[in-house]
Amino acid sequence: MTANARCCINPSILSADFVNLQAELDRISTADAVHVDVMDNHFVPNLTIGLPVVERIAQVSPVPLDVHLMIADVDRWAPSYADAGVHSVTFHVEASNAPIKLARELRARGSKAGMALRPATPVEPYLDMLDELDMLLIMTVEPGFGGQSFLDVTLPKIRRARAAIEGSGASVAIQVDGGITAETITRAAEAGASIFVAGSAVYGAADPAQAIEALRAKGQLALG
Template sequence: MEAAQPDTVIAPSLLAADFARLAEAGARVADDVDWLHVDVMDNHFVPNLTIGPPVVKSLKAATDVPLDCHLMIEDPERWAVGYAELGAYNVTFHAEASADPVTLAKRLRAAGAKAGLAIDRDTPVEEYLDLLPEFDTLLIMTIKAGFGGQSFIPEMLEKVRTARNHARGGHLELRIEVDGGIADDTIAAAAEAGADSFVAGTAVFGADDPAEACRRLRALAEAAR
């Protein structure tokens, strides 16, 4: 039986960690997080190039923390299911890159993963609201996808509010995840808007004590929610 997930999910982004020590970075925060966020970029859908299946396979063998794979790639229909087969807990692909998001979500679930849909900065969320019952997670970018360390864009929280209000109409179990510029001074606003899952990179792995940074972010989000 799958373990129950907490009301608030903290998912530090390994994009901000030392790539030579990813497993070690994950271990440093393992007791204080719910997921490890893995940013997969292909230098096509976004102009950055990061990691792929071999690294995810190694991470899966090195940690018991569920892996939250965020695919910023072209042609997710070709590649996404492979991450589920490697044991990723949640596989999120971009709406902008997918020809048939619902069918891909069903394939991910059949392969044993949760299915997530990501919405980039310049994409309206409204046209995807009716698809949300097919997904476990909606990831709303609060920056432009592609690089870490960008500043949080507060206007993106209107998408969070819209999605949360829609989910209250019948998809209460939907996770709404925010990614980009999440830190001590932004997480409360995201939680108040309706987010319940939070990706934080620099705020965690740029801190002197990453585990304490995660505990602090959780406390701020829970107080705001």
């Protein structure tokens, strides 16, 4: 792992109370960002929120928005999320026909560019485009639903991605999403991830701020 890597905790509002979303955002004000899952019931078998809600969240959130697009036709829709003023937009490479073009467009519109891979999608075909990205999201569950268990089968992919990033000299963070708990965050961090999406581990806790701090401490310890 790169020296002085900082552990970031991005709670997912997929586990929040959508009726009281502004209050739920305030409960995670100590997080590094809020992870906003956008699902269209096409790319994944679930339906969540769209652009108008994301725009409103961006206006009231106490922390930056980390938007994860699990949608079809992402080349068409992703730039609008960058225009909404969010900190980062992550698209699934499986849904993009032109990932390099899309990553460049997101950056040109003022957002950081993230690219996500499903658990079974290999990272190797995309290593040549690392310089086009700010973040690589390696899904540690099948995308679509919260509350799933961490897939250890993804750990070797995280390690290979980290080795390739360090070998290339690219400045790309590795994010993991799915099944992150006080126990699994250590394994994921040791493999090379530094940004962790946690849903139920934060919002299912009596004190979300305390849960965030505990996860951050465990992850940072593993990062060294």
